[in-house]
Amino acid sequence: MSDVKVPSPTLRRLPKYLNYLRRLQELGEVAISASTMSRDLDIQHTQVRKDLAVTGVQGVPKVGHKIDILIDAIEKFLDWNTLTPAVIVGAGNLGSALLGYRAFQRSGLSIVEAFDLNQDKIGQKLHDVTVYHIDDLVNHVKAKQIPIGIITVSAKAAQNVANLLVDAGIQAIWNFSHEKLNVPPSVIVEDVELDSSLAELSYHLKQRH
Amino acid sequence: MSDVKVPSPTLRRLPKYLNYLRRLQELGEVAISASTMSRDLDIQHTQVRKDLAVTGVQGVPKVGHKIDILIDAIEKFLDWNTLTPAVIVGAGNLGSALLGYRAFQRSGLSIVEAFDLNQDKIGQKLHDVTVYHIDDLVNHVKAKQIPIGIITVSAKAAQNVANLLVDAGIQAIWNFSHEKLNVPPSVIVEDVELDSSLAELSYHLKQRH
DNA sequence: TAGATTGTTAATCGATTAACAATC
């Protein structure tokens, strides 16, 4: 819970635990042991314990963990217990799909505005979110102090969009484009690596033959 | 190029190099050194060399690598130089967005059919791909011997869809759902971990304060 | 109490980085 650096793999596994725990909770379960989680999720039990430990929870020998406490701890740790506003830039196929993805609510993300260049889209509502012209981006983001910008434009346009977001005082960028973004060190950039995932699939498929 | 196991991080970096090299090529560049790539992509030069080495290419001291040869080598290594057919199951927001994502063509992926439960969607064409009823999945996939299935349904429906794909003889599953899929060991599963990516963003954003 | 489970400390493993030799 403190200053100790959390390994990135641990961070990336936390949503898996969270998802699994929420499912158990829906099924009416109350408690769970790290050993059982280990089996169900195919993660070493020692690893599960270390991962959960970063959130500050403590289990009870012979009993395990209360599910509601675990869920709460992970949500708080990731800051997923409150909604953080975000804007999306690029109202194409992908942008529109993300706007319609209600599950982000469970991950603390609330997309409040969208921006695009295409005049046909401007003024429209996509999944209850209004699309504005990209010229309005800086003013809107500044005024509302939006901390997160989601980039779903082409690689060619991505750096320009990033510059606008930085000008508007954005704190973090979730980058779905293929472009390696150049931003000041104070701005957090998280790349979604769809290609990397597909590369693993393609390579392993090739290896089968 | 042989049996030596390729580290997963290397595999995941290859598309980054590929993307970067294609851009350079468009700009008319002919050759590139690992040192320059290192600088531009923020990856250690030793790492770049080791990564490229797995594809079997060899550079020339003082000159570097020919860009077209590098591109070709990475594409062949990932089997991205030919189109592999795939079906997508779940023609919702995300499924539809992936159908419209032309860039997959550059990653060797050709989505040839879509499946859904929703009667309104069946028979429709989304981005030139016909949507069929999920009851037709096993027959179609078997008949056409489609190797890749993309799952874009809810977590609750995902395991069922996976079972159908396995029955149909699928070889690899690209899983966009939150469900941990249970399949025979011969079937490759690659999970797209959007949540993990968002977790990193959220946590680092929280840490800023 | 006995034993299942927790949580920590030590050992291993694998990826990254550093050092260096080879070469055009």
Add this chain to the structure above:
DNA sequence: TAGATTGTTAATCGATTAACAATC
């Protein structure tokens, strides 16, 4: 030739796994 660049071998770093002590 000199020096930029390649590619390999060795050292370091960090994450995972194994071993073990603590406890309800």
